[in-house]
Amino acid sequence: MIKLQARNINEWGISEFRARYPLMSIVEQNGDGLLIHGPLKFRARSDGCEEIADSYQIRVEVPADFPRRLPQAFEIGGRIPDDFHKNQKKDLCLGAPIRLIMELGKEPTLVGFVERLLIPFLYNHAYFEKHGRLPLGELAHGGPGLVDEYKRLFRVQTAEACVAMLRLLGMNKRIANKKPCACGSGRRLGRCHNRRLNPLRKLQFRSYFNEQARMLEEQLKRKR
Ligand SMILES: [Zn+2]
Ligand SMILES: [Zn+2]
Incomplete structure (x- = not known):
């Protein structure tokens, strides 16, 4: 636990x-x-x-x-x-x-x-x-800001990969580590991005990440 x-x-x-x-x-x-x-x-x-x-x-x-x-x-x-x-x-x-x-x-x-x-x-x-301007340039806001933040955090290129990472965070750690990593490297999560994800597991419940994944997915659907 x-x-x-x-x-x-x-x-x-x-x-x-x-x-x-x-x-x-x-x-x-x-x-x-x-x-x-x-x-x-x-x-x-x-x-x-x-x-x-x-x-x-x-x-x-x-x-x-x-x-x-x-x-x-x-x-x-x-x-x-x-x-x-x-x-x-x-x-x-x-x-x-x-x-x-x-x-x-x-x-x-x-x-x-x-x-x-x-x-x-x-x-x-x-x-x-x-x-009349912000010290570090305009700040991303709302939905696009959130996707950018996840891309930086997970070091992935696409919003779809962010959703997949969040889904892995929404799973039990041991099970998730056996799944293919969401970055597309072909390796299992446990041998790839798990070090980036594990610290996040200490900060929120799994349900939080599933909720975030759903939210991002909704956003992507609306864009299409
Ligand atoms: Zn804002
Ligand atoms: Zn990876």
Whole structure:
């Protein structure tokens, strides 16, 4: 049985978060996660770009099964327009979920979420306000962004291969390793891309990957 990253609320690093972001308040949602809100003050820079110090009015909804499930972040000061990378619920589009999950896996705490995922997004927006462009060029968004992320992650060329990799991730590891690898090398997964897939198995349930495979497949069908 693979040990999934399941963490008690006591391991989310609440006191460390309070110490670093004393202006934000944290409200426990009796057994249903946390609500964090207030001004998020930061000082950040992106590779080769200027440092920016800024502050945004933010609300973060942290689900009870954090960090396996991602928090949703909202900008509530009316500064970020809806057409600047927001999802349907108007929460900030911090990037492709699989990339966010992997990044959060490196530091699965509230501070990890804010500093690795949220502040880089806010930095991008602050930079965009100043210069009319993003520091690292336009970011992929929505469906196409997700496919690109999986191609990079799996090191494969096509969306179809991404779906097949996700299907392998949706299977029991021992069974999947005996199947032909989805990259088309002719080798079994266990002798090919398994090293790229195994770390992901620690971050999500198999059902998550099957769900992602279905979603990508739907997208491909609509395109045809
Ligand atoms: Zn986006
Ligand atoms: Zn392979």
